[in-house]
Amino acid sequence: MKRNILIILAMVMAFPMIGQDKGKNDIRLSNKEMANVLYVMGQIHPDGFTLDLNTMRQPTEGLMVSYKETQNSFSSKSIQKVLKHARAHESYVGGWRDPETGLYYFDSNRPFAEDSLAAALAFARENEQMIVYSNKFGISVKSNYEQKDIRIIYDCDMGSSTDDLFALMMLYRYMDMKRCTLLGVVVDRMNRANADAVDVMNNYYGYPDIPIGLEQFGVKSPRVFIPYHNMAYARNIEGQPLFKRTVGDDGEYMDGYKLYRKLLATQPDKSVTVVSVGFVTCLSRLLQSGPDEFSPLSGVELVQRKVKEIYLMGGVFGDSFEHDYNFTAAIDYSLKFFELLPKDIDLCFSPGEVGDPLYYSAKQIIEDLSWTDVHPIKWIYQFLVEDKFQKMWDPLAVINAVEGDEAIHQVSQRGWVSLTPTGETIFTPDPKGNARYQLPGDAEWSDKLLKYIRLMTIQH
Numbered sequence: 001m002k003r004n005i006l007i008i009l010a011m012v013m014a015f016p017m018i019g020q021d022k023g024k025n026d027i028r029l030s031n032k033e034m035a036n037v038l039y040v041m042g043q044i045h046p047d048g049f050t051l052d053l054n055t056m057r058q059p060t061e062g063l064m065v066s067y068k069e070t071q072n073s074f075s076s077k078s079i080q081k082v083l084k085h086a087r088a089h090e091s092y093v094g095g096w097r098d099p100e101t102g103l104y105y106f107d108s109n110r111p112f113a114e115d116s117l118a119a120a121l122a123f124a125r126e127n128e129q130m131i132v133y134s135n136k137f138g139i140s141v142k143s144n145y146e147q148k149d150i151r152i153i154y155d156c157d158m159g160s161s162t163d164d165l166f167a168l169m170m171l172y173r174y175m176d177m178k179r180c181t182l183l184g185v186v187v188d189r190m191n192r193a194n195a196d197a198v199d200v201m202n203n204y205y206g207y208p209d210i211p212i213g214l215e216q217f218g219v220k221s222p223r224v225f226i227p228y229h230n231m232a233y234a235r236n237i238e239g240q241p242l243f244k245r246t247v248g249d250d251g252e253y254m255d256g257y258k259l260y261r262k263l264l265a266t267q268p269d270k271s272v273t274v275v276s277v278g279f280v281t282c283l284s285r286l287l288q289s290g291p292d293e294f295s296p297l298s299g300v301e302l303v304q305r306k307v308k309e310i311y312l313m314g315g316v317f318g319d320s321f322e323h324d325y326n327f328t329a330a331i332d333y334s335l336k337f338f339e340l341l342p343k344d345i346d347l348c349f350s351p352g353e354v355g356d357p358l359y360y361s362a363k364q365i366i367e368d369l370s371w372t373d374v375h376p377i378k379w380i381y382q383f384l385v386e387d388k389f390q391k392m393w394d395p396l397a398v399i400n401a402v403e404g405d406e407a408i409h410q411v412s413q414r415g416w417v418s419l420t421p422t423g424e425t426i427f428t429p430d431p432k433g434n435a436r437y438q439l440p441g442d443a444e445w446s447d448k449l450l451k452y453i454r455l456m457t458i459q460h
């Protein structure tokens with residue numbers, strides 16, 4: 001009996017990465033022997049483990065959610081109950097140690113495919129579980145979030161870096177999970193091709209009717225990192241358009257600031273969250289606007305009444321010497337934005353240095369989109385760039401806006417931010433201030449955040 005347990009443990013330890021062998025194991029263990037194995041597994045893996053009882057392997061793919069029925073099963077005594085449940089269900093047992101109490105918990109797990117995060121989260125919520133665990137990425141996704149009425153206008157400089165596309169992808173995923181409503185997308189980089197790219201994304205991700213606005217008088221000839229503006233017009237070998245669009249070649253886009261006015265006018269007071277990950281040109285023109293067909297209010301009055309908070313990708317704070325791009329590239333608009341913005345609107349800045357370590361390589365992007373041959377972001381990496389990486393700056397503002405400060409490594413104390421004519425952002429601490437900024441995380445935090453974004457990429 002002892003020999004069997006030792007053999008099994010040696011297998012589990014020697015081949016933890018081989019999870020594909022679905023055949024049942026030849027060595028059959030009694031409940032008592034299996035309980036011993038699980039107990040020892042817990043001792044060997046203080047940070048947790050998952051074991052497929054059929055293969056005696058630790059799975060390397062899939063999402064895991066614990067069943068409510070085996071909740072609060074800790075110590076060796078409860079293993080039999082967990083084992084019985086697991087054998088009657090999918091035969092997965094997980095173990096983890098609660099760092100607060102020091103108790104080691106065992107539970108019966110239900111597996112989900114790695115690309116079924118929304119379903120796994122829904123099951124976790126039904127089962128009152130706090131997390132969904134990804135075997136592939138080794139990260140936990142919080143499931144016990146509060147479902148809030150978050151109404152977002154996403155304002156981006158689509159058409160240069162691909163992080164704007166990934167941040168938009170995250171917003172669709174959050175909508176799939178009913179965590180926010182995307183009211184509209186404002187493109188603050190001129191050229192209708194950039195708005196057409198958003199039209200493609202809306203259609204690809206199943207939200208074809210989200211309105212799109214486009215900047216008409218913004219930054220002249222801004223820097224372009226990856227010239228993907230022709231993505232919307234890609235065709236297959238037969239000459240047919242690859243991607244569906246709603247607006248199409250003949251349609252028109254409303255001026256960006258006008259779309260802001262139209263959307264804000266119909267929203268409840270203090271209900272709108274703006275996520276601005278490009279230039280603030282449309283926001284600046286909105287603040288300078290007067291009454292129109294959508295609202296009798298001036299731009300400043302409309303923003304003051306309807307906008308609750310703004311998450312901004314940009315700014316340089318603390319010891320960082322990095323040059324800010326988003327504010328300085330449109331400095332006249334940026335100065336007006338800071339001057340006119342009502343002081344009671346909350347601001348949270350995501351400086352470049354927070355997203356700098358989140359390198360999403362072209363190879364990983366292609367790999368994570370291997371579930372399809374035709375995808376707008378994949379197209380860019382297949383045909384325009386081969387080996388560039390992309391720093392995931394913009395998704396950090398989106399994650400913060402939807403999931404709150406706890407999803408970010410740390411945010412600064414409150415204060416006021418002002419902008420100098422040379423583009424410096426000056427932070428003055430004050431508990432009554434309207435602004436805070438994200439602080440960079442350590443390597444482990446950055447790695448986990450990138451894996452979280454990758455997990456969102458593989459959903460479909």
Ligand SMILES: [Ca+2]
Pocket residue numbers: 156157158161163164277278313394
């Ligand atoms: Ca951007």
